[in-house]
Amino acid sequence: MESHLPWLEPNDPMPTPDCAWGMGTPAPGLLAAGGALNTSTLRKAYAQGTFPWFSEGQPILWWAPDPRMVLNTSDFKLHPSLRKTLRKFRDAPHCSIRVDSAFSSVIHACATRERTGQSGTWILPSMVQAYEQLHNEGIAHSVETWIDGKLVGGLYCIALGKAVFGESMFAYATDASKIALAALVCIAREHGIPWIDCQQNTRHLASLGAKEMPRDLFLTGIQKLHRQPEIPWGFKSVYWSQLLPN
Structure with a gap:
């Protein structure tokens, strides 16, 4: 071969x-x-x-x-414990989701977090610099979990039109990265984004509802989605209704 x-x-x-x-x-x-x-x-x-x-x-x-790991936003698994956490977070005045308010802090936190079974990081200084430039051009975004005025978790992603590519997450507090992912799912549902690319299969992503998709189907979808108009990147508390109806 x-x-x-x-x-x-x-x-x-x-x-x-x-x-x-x-x-x-x-x-x-x-x-x-x-x-x-x-x-x-x-x-x-x-x-x-x-x-x-x-x-x-x-x-x-x-x-x-091939295959590609993809989280269909309609398939996001909101386990009972996470549902309870999200309700507490939503209702607490000292808790908030912010978008793009601290991108540099998020990507640096992702670069330095410890990963089970891995030594070092793939988010090298050259990657950080490149994605910070993508952020400056409105292509890379951060979804951030804030508690008591402190950044405690988050993720960053790439967005081309309605094609969203998840990159990395971090957490300094329990479930802080899952809260950020849940917020990203709410943003996606609010604006008609059908899936979030997760790149490769991991047990953690599978537990949240991500599944493998044949590469040809993934690419067909990406070609359609990335040509659609960009969404307004931000988060409003009403978006939680996408996962928490009441």
């Missing part, structure tokens, strides 16, 4: 996702190496369902896995 990995110079076009390594190769889903982490490259990559993921000492690696 052919396992040659294309090397990209900064201005080279990205290979199409169907060129990614398949099962039986050293790294299924790996598409290319090299290139650049500028906003133009990243925008084009996400629009075709490709994302960067690499560790310290490695070149930029681009991925387009």
Whole structure:
């Protein structure tokens, strides 16, 4: 089986996702190496369902896995314990969801959080810099959990039109990242966003309702969604009704 990995110079076009390594190769889903982490490259990559993921000492690696882990917003599993937590959070005057108020703090927290079974981080300084620039251009967003005026959890994502790509979460308090994800689901439902890309399968994501989707179906959906008008990124308390009807 052919396992040659294309090397990209900064201005080279990205290979199409169907060129990614398949099962039986050293790294299924790996598409290319090299290139650049500028906003133009990243925008084009996400629009075709490709994302960067690499560790310290490695070149930029681009991925387009098959299948793709996706959270359909209508399938979000609101377990009883989380439902109770959300109700308390919603009703507490000292608790709030904010969007894009502390993007840099969120991505740095995601970069430094400990991960079970992993050493180090894939959110390297070059990635932080690139995604902060995407945020400055209105493409990357943070959804933040605040308690008593302190940022205690959150996530960041990429949004092209109505195509939303989840990246990473962190929590300094119990369930703080789940609260942020629930808020993102509410934002998505409020604005007709059908799914949130989760990239790769994890037990945690599966427990919240995410499922694997064949790459060709995922790409067909992305092509339609990323061309739709951008939504107004923000959070209103009324959005909780998407998950908490009363």
